[in-house]
Amino acid sequence: MRTMISGPDTTSDERAGGVRHSVVVVGGGFGGLQAVRKLRHEPVGITLIDRRNFHLFQPLLYQVATGALSPGEIAAPLRGVFKRDQNVRVVLGAVTGFDLAGRCVLVDGLPNVSETCAIPYDSLVVAAGSNYSYFDHDEWRPLAPDVKSLESALEVRRRILTAFEAAEVEPDVERRAAWLTFVVVGGGPTGVELAGQIAEIARDTLRRDFRTIDTRAARIPLVEVADRVLPGFPPRLSARAARALERLGVSPLARPRRAADHRAGDPADDLGAGRSRCAGRASAGRGRVAVGVEPCPRRAQAGRVPDSFEHDECMPRLRLSSFGWVVAGRLAPPGDSLTARPAVRSNSGPVSLPC
Numbered sequence: 100m101r102t103m104i105s106g107p108d109t110t111s112d113e114r115a116g117g118v119r120h121s122v123v124v125v126g127g128g129f130g131g132l133q134a135v136r137k138l139r140h141e142p143v144g145i146t147l148i149d150r151r152n153f154h155l156f157q158p159l160l161y162q163v164a165t166g167a168l169s170p171g172e173i174a175a176p177l178r179g180v181f182k183r184d185q186n187v188r189v190v191l192g193a194v195t196g197f198d199l200a201g202r203c204v205l206v207d208g209l210p211n212v213s214e215t216c217a218i219p220y221d222s223l224v225v226a227a228g229s230n231y232s233y234f235d236h237d238e239w240r241p242l243a244p245d246v247k248s249l250e251s252a253l254e255v256r257r258r259i260l261t262a263f264e265a266a267e268v269e270p271d272v273e274r275r276a277a278w279l280t281f282v283v284v285g286g287g288p289t290g291v292e293l294a295g296q297i298a299e300i301a302r303d304t305l306r307r308d309f310r311t312i313d314t315r316a317a318r319i320p321l322v323e324v325a326d327r328v329l330p331g332f333p334p335r336l337s338a339r340a341a342r343a344l345e346r347l348g349v350s351p352l353a354r355p356r357r358a359a360d361h362r363a364g365d366p367a368d369d370l371g372a373g374r375s376r377c378a379g380r381a382s383a384g385r386g387r388v389a390v391g392v393e394p395c396p397r398r399a400q401a402g403r404v405p406d407s408f409e410h411d412e413c414m415p416r417l418r419l420s421s422f423g424w425v426v427a428g429r430l431a432p433p434g435d436s437l438t439a440r441p442a443v444r445s446n447s448g449p450v451s452l453p454c
């Protein structure tokens with residue numbers, strides 16, 4: 100059974116004798132927040148649905164993961180953000196699907212009811228973000244928590260700090276060195292930032308806090324399957340980043356471009372070949388923590404975008420289709436089709452949003 104939930108200030112609209120156009124925005128991240136901010140001065144009622152009641156500033160998550168910032172410094176309550184906007188309502192709940200034909204968003208996990216609720220819309224904005232990618236190695240997930248939510252960033256922080264604690268009391272030299280080895284997988288911006296930050300806490304922040312170990316001895320291999328870190332940037336910037344990382348004490352391990360430069364057992368090689376040697380080593384329980392991978396938006400989106408959402412309705416054009424929805428933010432897929440057009444054309448629903 101579905102409970103129907105009405106939009107914000109419907110009653111005052113009804114009293115005024117009109118029915119306000121109702122916009123439902125799924126996701127209070129960068130995309131969703133921008134959508135609400137742009138629409139809030141329009142004559143519409145907006146319902147912002149998120150499974151968290153705060154906006155998370157993800158670019159600084161790695162600072163939380165390394166203890167440089169506390170969670171409260173990068174999270175802003177959504178209700179606080181929109182407290183002056185009477186036509187904006189925040190709903191805490193997990194969107195599980197869409198009934199496109201019935202123009203409803205299906206929501207589970209509302210704090211007051213156990214059944215699925217339906218929130219009707221005239222226009223729908225879906226900005227539910229992306230999933231973390233483990234490069235087709237989901238078995239790495241327990242070894243290397245993502246740096247995408249507050250909870251997982253805190254888990255990464257716990258593992259990093261615990262590794263230093265373990266090294267401090269570890270008498271065996273080899274095992275101590277293993278505790279002090281932090282493997283970062285993925286040399287994109289997040290991996291580079293994270294590796295640099297781990298190096299900084301090892302070289303600087305924790306330097307005087309331990310008595311047995313020299314935290315500056317920490318090894319931080321940064322494994323990248325491409326032939327350079329930051330492969331999405333011009334080679335000149337990649338080279339500068341690699342030099343800066345090395346100065347900090349990070350060892351960038353990119354896959355050599357020339358066969359002559361190849362070293363046997365190069366971890367980046369294994370990553371490219373789809374083997375999990377790096378994560379496997381980390382799992383050997385010797386204190387190496389494999390943390391941080393690059394998001395892979397397309398795969399993530401494949402799991403998130405409802406089947407009947409069409410790419411040509413997405414950003415950057417931000418065009419509302421005749422079905423009244425738009426996909427925004429990181430969820431908006433850039434490339435080829437993941438979708439089943441007939442499902443939209445025939446207006447058949449409901450469709451689901453796996454999370």
Ligand SMILES: Cc1cc2nc3c(=O)[nH]c(=O)nc-3n(C[C@H](O)[C@H](O)[C@H](O)COP(=O)(O)OP(=O)(O)OC[C@H]3O[C@@H](n4cnc5c(N)ncnc54)[C@H](O)[C@@H]3O)c2cc1C
Pocket residue numbers: 125126127128129130131148149150151153154155156157158159160161192193194195226227228229246247288289427428429430452454
């Ligand atoms: C560690 C890290 C560092 C980054 N650094 C940078 C940087 O330096 N510069 C930069 O430009 N970008 C950076 N990014 C990327 C940037 O944060 C994302 O591109 C951006 O957050 C995407 O915005 P979004 O609105 O699409 O999704 P998100 O910000 O992920 O927001 C999605 C929202 O939807 C909610 N949601 C998801 N599913 C559901 C559901 N089923 N029901 C209800 N709510 C749901 C989530 O709770 C979340 O609040 C970084 C990302 C990370 C993880």
